[in-house]
Structures are given as structure tokens and as C-alpha cells.
Amino acid sequence: MNSWIELSEERLAANFRAIQQAVGAQTSVLAVVKANAYGHGIELCSVLLARAGVPWLGVTGAREGAQVRKALAQAGLARGDQPAVLVMCGFLPDDVEAMAQHALTPVVWTPEQIGWLQGSGLAVHVEVDTGMARQGVSPGPELDGLLGDIAVAGLTLDGIFTHFCEAEVAHSPLTQTQQRRFEAAIAQVRTHALSPKWIHAGSSSTVDNPAQSSPWLLNLAGSVGARAMVRCGCALYGYCVEIEQHKNIASLTAGRGYVHPKLRASLQPVMSWKTRIVSLRHLAAGETVGYNATFTASARMHLAMIPVGYADGLRRELSGTDAHPGGWVILHRGDNSPHRAPIVGRVSMNLTMIDVTSIPGVRIGDEVVLLGDNITADDHARLAHTIPYEILCAVRAS
Numbered sequence: 001m002n003s004w005i006e007l008s009e010e011r012l013a014a015n016f017r018a019i020q021q022a023v024g025a026q027t028s029v030l031a032v033v034k035a036n037a038y039g040h041g042i043e044l045c046s047v048l049l050a051r052a053g054v055p056w057l058g059v060t061g062a063r064e065g066a067q068v069r070k071a072l073a074q075a076g077l078a079r080g081d082q083p084a085v086l087v088m089c090g091f092l093p094d095d096v097e098a099m100a101q102h103a104l105t106p107v108v109w110t111p112e113q114i115g116w117l118q119g120s121g122l123a124v125h126v127e128v129d130t131g132m133a134r135q136g137v138s139p140g141p142e143l144d145g146l147l148g149d150i151a152v153a154g155l156t157l158d159g160i161f162t163h164f165c166e167a168e169v170a171h172s173p174l175t176q177t178q179q180r181r182f183e184a185a186i187a188q189v190r191t192h193a194l195s196p197k198w199i200h201a202g203s204s205s206t207v208d209n210p211a212q213s214s215p216w217l218l219n220l221a222g223s224v225g226a227r228a229m230v231r232c233g234c235a236l237y238g239y240c241v242e243i244e245q246h247k248n249i250a251s252l253t254a255g256r257g258y259v260h261p262k263l264r265a266s267l268q269p270v271m272s273w274k275t276r277i278v279s280l281r282h283l284a285a286g287e288t289v290g291y292n293a294t295f296t297a298s299a300r301m302h303l304a305m306i307p308v309g310y311a312d313g314l315r316r317e318l319s320g321t322d323a324h325p326g327g328w329v330i331l332h333r334g335d336n337s338p339h340r341a342p343i344v345g346r347v348s349m350n351l352t353m354i355d356v357t358s359i360p361g362v363r364i365g366d367e368v369v370l371l372g373d374n375i376t377a378d379d380h381a382r383l384a385h386t387i388p389y390e391i392l393c394a395v396r397a398s
Helices: 009-023 034-038 042-052 062-074 093-101 111-117 141-152 173-191 204-208 216-222 249-253 377-384 388-394
Strands: 003-007 027-032 056-059 084-087 105-108 123-127 156-162 198-201 227-232 271-276 279-283 301-306 328-333 337-344 352-355 367-371
Touching: 003 042, 009 027, 009 042, 009 204, 009 227, 034 042, 034 388, 042 056, 042 062, 056 062, 062 084, 062 093, 093 111, 105 111, 111 141, 123 141, 141 173, 156 173, 156 227, 173 198, 173 216, 198 216, 204 227, 216 227, 301 337, 377 388
Parallel strands: 027 056, 027 227, 056 084, 084 105, 105 123, 123 156, 156 198, 198 227
Antiparallel strands: 003 271, 271 367, 279 301, 301 352, 328 337, 328 367, 337 352
16 A cells, blocks of 8 residues: 555544533534545444444435445444434435435435435435525525425424534624524424424534534524534544634624634544655755756755655645745654654655655655644645645545
């Protein structure tokens, strides 16, 4: 293998416990494992999270849901002991048979979806669009019509939810508007005499954001006799994006001050991504490295090559040039203390050069840490001008 991923079961379970503690015992946590568990491996993570006690898993589509059910069964978990599985990102008519076979719970928001599910006997969760303008039915006549269609189709409304588009912004007026719209949607549910078991809203950022710490969701769920739930993904794997101050924070907080995020400090990255040195070479002063000769040796250097590049998820923005230092990796040599080796030259498709001049005794086959050992997805994201979600999802062991 050119590279491989190692996961910490202990850290994954500890992160789940930290999230559960942050939301309180009265609120459940849906563990999002979609997109191959954010690059961590959906089958293994689903089993580990099920053993940790999560009541729900969230997948992208029916195919991932089937993967999860198969993995849970192979791990010895009977169907009745497995978490419920929510299909979060839509489906097509051809998916209905698989969802029924594997007892998956689809998210619905259109009359067409209800028509495809008629006769399936499945429970569904309705997504309400309160401002994301992505998935979801609008509160008002559209929601009334959809709730009526669910009853006619013989389906069970198991849950209703929304998704906040600015959860990482403290005291966001947009989030407050979305909350009011969702309250109106829940009032509509009451008029239809429907009794969903679950009311959910919020993500990892919602849990981390101190401005979202009110009992709003608990109270809303209680108004229809339902249980509150939040949907967390990135926090399970050890990351939260930074909580931002709203641009009008001074007027909005009016003397309350800013409260530090309440979850992030308790989280630990679950993934380590590693490779091995495949080649060594010396570089004379004045020689250049890689495409476009963006790095020039100022003195004699000792370089190592690793068989990982942007095709594997190591972002090109981590390249080290004459103008800007790039990313780095970690080697362990001799006394087993970590040695930081900068990336030099352009990260290419499958190969990257690192500077090992100051590290004694480097050999071909030595282990190299790309993520882990105090190199985080946040470090990569900062250099790549993106978010840790994108870094994690792009990692591909090969």
C-alpha cells in the first residue's frame, strides 16, 4: 500500500460521549457516517459507533445504508440491536426496494418521493427548508400538502427536522429566523394530528456554538411529545470549525460578552494517515525541486520521496516554495521522538518530496505521518484555505 489509515476506536467513542454530554441526556445524537464516514471508513465506523451506543446513523443514500446494515450484521449485531439508519441526501425510485429490504428511513420533502414510497410501509423523516434552499419542503401550503400525502400513502411520519446554514456563527439572526420558521412548521404538524417520535435540528457546530445552548430544541420537541436529536458528523471524528462572531456581535450581545466554544476542546482526531519513504536523494545548492522549479536548495539537502500526492488527498496547496513554506510531515527516528520534515516543491499527483536534511538515519521504508501526531486536518485546511471536512473526505488510502 502507498498509504494507509489508522483509526482510534477509543477516541471515536470518547468523542461521541463528549457530544452526548454537551447536549445532555434528554437529547439524542445521530452519528453522521455519510461520505464514507468523512473519509474514515463507513463500515468500521458504523460498527464502532453502534457499539458505543448511538441510536441513529446518517448515510448519504440507499447504497451506503445497505453497506452499513451488512457491516453491522457481520459484526454480530442483530437487526433489532442495530441503530436506525437515516438516508439523508435523497433517493430515486430504484432505491425504494433496497430501503425497504434494509429497513432504512428515507428523508422526504416532495410529493414525488411520497408517491415512490407508497405501499412500502416505511417510516419517513420530513425535512423542512427554513433557509438553506437545498433540500426540504417550505412551511405553509407545501408542508400541509406533503403531510396529507404521507397519511394517504400509508407512511409513518417518524421525524421532522431542519438544517441550519449558519450554525457556526454566534448569535446569528439567520439562525434565529430559521428557528422561528421551524416552530411554525411544527405547529402545522400538530394540526394534522401527527405524532413524530423525533424532532431534530443542528450539527456539530450547533453543539459547539455557545449561542445555541438554550433549551429551544428540547422545548420544541416536547410540544409534540417527541424526542430531541442533533446530527453530528465532524465532531465525532475530532473536529469542529471555528465559531465566528457575527458582524454585529457588539450590538447583539449587549454586555453579555463572548462565551468560548463548549465542545471543541473535548475532541480528539480519530484518524491517522501514514505512508513510507520510497526513495532518497541529495540535492546540491542551487538545484530545484519539482514542477515549475518552485523550490531552490540554498545549501546541500537530503530529500525523501513519499508515494502520496493530490490524487490521494494531499492538497497541492501544501507545496513548499521559495516564496512560501508549505505543509510538513512527521518521522520517528532513533529515540522515537517526532521529527518535522517540511514539504519542498510542488505536491504532484502521486509523489511528494520532503526535506530530511536535519533528521539523522533516515532510511527507505521509514514510516511517515501525514495526519496525526499533532498534524491535524485543521493544519491542512488552513494552508489549503478550506475546512477540515473537505480535507478528511478527500483522504484516500491506496
